Amino acid sequence: MIAKPTRRGVAALLLLALPFMQAHAQEFTATTDPARAQVTLPEPANPALPSLILIGDSTVRNGRDDGQGKGAEGQWGWGNPIAAYLDTTKINVVNRAVGGLSSRTYRTSGHWDRTRPFIKRGDWVVMQFGHNDASPVNDNSRARGVLRGTGPEKEDITNLLTGKPETVFTYGAYLRGYIAEIRAAGATPVVASPVIRKRWEPDGKTVTRAGGNFAAWAAEVAKQEGVAFIDLNEWGAKRYEALGKDIVATLFPPDPETVHTNWLGAAVNAQLVIAGLLQNKVLPEDVYKQRFAPDGSDDRPVVDARKVKVEAPRDPRLPSIVLIGDSTVRSGGQNGAFGWGERLGAFFDTSKVNIVNNAIGGRSSRTFFTEGRWAAVLEQLKAGDWLLIQFGHNDGARIGDPASKNRGSVPGIGPETVEDTRPDGTKEMVQSFGWYLARYITDAKARGANVVVLSPIPHKDRWKPDQPRDFENYAAWGEQVARAHGAQFVDLTMLVATAYRAAGAETVDGLFSDARTHTNDAGARFNAAQVVEGLKRLPKQNFSALLAKP
Structure with missing residues (x-):
């Protein structure tokens, strides 16, 4: 889930060497x-x-x-x-x-x-x-x-x-x-x-x-x-x-x-x-633990969404916190990787709320929609549920490049579109990142659900104070769309980065299962704690009442 190497998703990445002697x-x-x-x-x-x-x-x-x-x-x-x-x-x-x-x-x-x-x-x-x-x-x-x-x-x-x-x-x-x-x-x-x-x-x-x-x-x-x-x-x-x-x-x-x-x-x-x-x-x-195309995008095969079962609420009578996103939310243990959504349930009282993780690895805001995954998730949403959205890691893939697997969305939040060709030769009009987020928000709110947009978790190499903040544009776009469409926003990128700084580099190195993107079990728990902290700070949501007792 490495995005196109741009200012928004620069990698980039890992490790070591010395200068030539003059x-x-x-x-x-x-x-x-x-x-x-x-x-x-x-x-x-x-x-x-x-x-x-x-x-x-x-x-x-x-x-x-x-x-x-x-x-x-x-x-x-x-x-x-x-x-x-x-x-x-x-x-x-x-x-x-x-x-x-x-x-x-x-x-x-x-x-x-x-x-x-x-x-x-x-x-x-x-x-x-x-x-x-x-x-x-x-x-x-x-x-x-x-x-x-x-x-x-x-x-x-x-x-x-x-x-x-x-x-x-x-x-x-x-x-x-x-x-x-x-x-x-x-x-x-x-x-x-x-x-x-x-x-x-x-x-x-x-x-x-x-x-x-x-x-x-x-x-x-x-x-x-x-x-x-x-x-x-x-x-x-x-x-x-x-x-x-x-x-x-x-x-x-x-x-x-x-x-x-x-x-x-x-x-x-x-x-x-x-x-x-x-x-x-x-x-x-x-x-290969991680795969790349020459443009820096992740070259791993993308699992067929139709083969990944849509998760249903454990108890339909309870409200649900429903998650949609990419492999940083749900990795399923592949190569030792786990997303924060897979460890979020440990923080909540499941006698009061369902945690329903319908994120799927390799997805962008665009492909989660175009592959029909969103339609299946939307059918299960009901009034009083919460929808948590986190995309961005794969949205920076280059539109028109076959190595990008038709995942890239148009930068920004506007009405601009770009034509892309699918592997079967059919054409697709690709919308902006903000367009897809707005669609998720309006669809969910129409069913009576509450919506929270989260910016992406930072990469392993982009959290230190002297480094440019990770996902700056995606965070800004997510916040703008959330405010414009009546949703709430959590800057998860900076919540996690701040927590990483407090923990220190040695601890952070031990939270990842690969070179830069996917967390292991400990990292998933660490980031889930930051998600909970962000939710607790949201006005008028009262997530604290749903948390498990210490």
């Missing part, structure tokens, strides 16, 4: 030059499992993989957060990348020789080089550059750094060498182009693609060798353009940094890698 700024020694240092790298946690092994530079693994002790604002590579999206009880994620290296020096430094013994039949190896390959071929600081292109060209040099003779090959030749050795070990190679830099064209809207053609050469080698290719350069550029310049700035440490992402930016890149693995059908389906 050759002109310091003298390199065996302890500071990664080509000569004996860096401690992780090994497969469970040798009996298959492994996803990563090789590359600091945009994959930075330094000690600890953010330089600066937390989320330090420099991180995507090779750390990617583990949170995979089931590590079924697959090892082994990040053997080393900051400062190129496709050439990863081999000549001996790091490849130290990594190769861990590669076994049935493993997968993702390689991502290029950021350092454009450096000088021969100098007395790094001597890490390669010959440009993918051909057979080579150059014999006396390495000014090591004093030894060396034959330098093209970028493509080094990639082909890794591919051949990975295949010889019975493993599957995957080539990724370098991650995109934070560089904008003069219009401020277009991202500058990779220079030097390393992205194109990576694609060329992958095609020639018949291996999976993940275009992190182009996908990253498109995603940054969708996010916008201001949001992209939050994915990096302060300027002048343009290459190394912070914790959030690393998660964005990790999501793109997951999208590439999925698109190329590289890993078994059951190892």
Whole structure:
């Protein structure tokens, strides 16, 4: 249930890395030059499992993989957060990348020789080089550059750094060498182009693609060798353009940094890698804990609403609190995830009120309506009931993009519509987020029910005081529609964010079942408590009289 990556739903996301050392700024020694240092790298946690092994530079693994002790604002590579999206009880994620290296020096430094013994039949190896390959071929600081292109060209040099003779090959030749050795070990190679830099064209809207053609050469080698290719350069550029310049700035440490992402930016890149693995059908389906399309939307199959039974009130004689929403309200324990609506009943006296959770995972305000789920729920509403509405996580999906599963609603609360094409070729006029909310409110009030609109629960990475508030637009739209149509509003986003701040980061980390969106059982209970607090504050509703006694 990751929404389209916009200012409203930016992801984005998870974890770790360190900066390239500047050759002109310091003298390199065996302890500071990664080509000569004996860096401690992780090994497969469970040798009996298959492994996803990563090789590359600091945009994959930075330094000690600890953010330089600066937390989320330090420099991180995507090779750390990617583990949170995979089931590590079924697959090892082994990040053997080393900051400062190129496709050439990863081999000549001996790091490849130290990594190769861990590669076994049935493993997968993702390689991502290029950021350092454009450096000088021969100098007395790094001597890490390669010959440009993918051909057979080579150059014999006396390495000014090591004093030894060396034959330098093209970028493509080094990639082909890794591919051949990975295949010889019975493993599957995957080539990724370098991650995109934070560089904008003069219009401020277009991202500058990779220079030097390393992205194109990576694609060329992958095609020639018949291996999976993940275009992190182009996908990253498109995603940054969708996010916008201001949001992209939050994915990096302060300027002048343009290459190394912070914790959030690393998660964005990790999501793109997951999208590439999925698109190329590289890993078994059951190892993914969370799935993404290249635009950042959730790529998990959406369950057929017709197969999910509409929940009925336990005692029709009692008033009901009826919930509609997405998987943050009801996840059903899938991959350890539970929504707050599944734990709300523990706070109420069920001899006085029914709790009826008819939320369904993967839904937006639009699809809950168009798939007929709302019509079925509406039939059960009666005078004196309460309807609680929480949508927004999936509404930001891109209209017209098949990866978005026809979930996106038009931004805002107005009468604007956008035509979308369904998988069967039929056309749908998509309404605004506010239009769908207004329809739920007016339909429910016509049956005599009370209505409360709640803004979405915040993401795991968007609750701290120094971060932009999550779901700002959806909260504003929800409040406007509620007031205009006689409903009440609870800013659940900020209620939960405030409670997270009081609890602290360590506690909050333990409340989620995945990288950023879905809560576990403890998180569902925690958020349900905030929902109750919000309901208690509403005027003229007297929810307190329905609560269970402590």
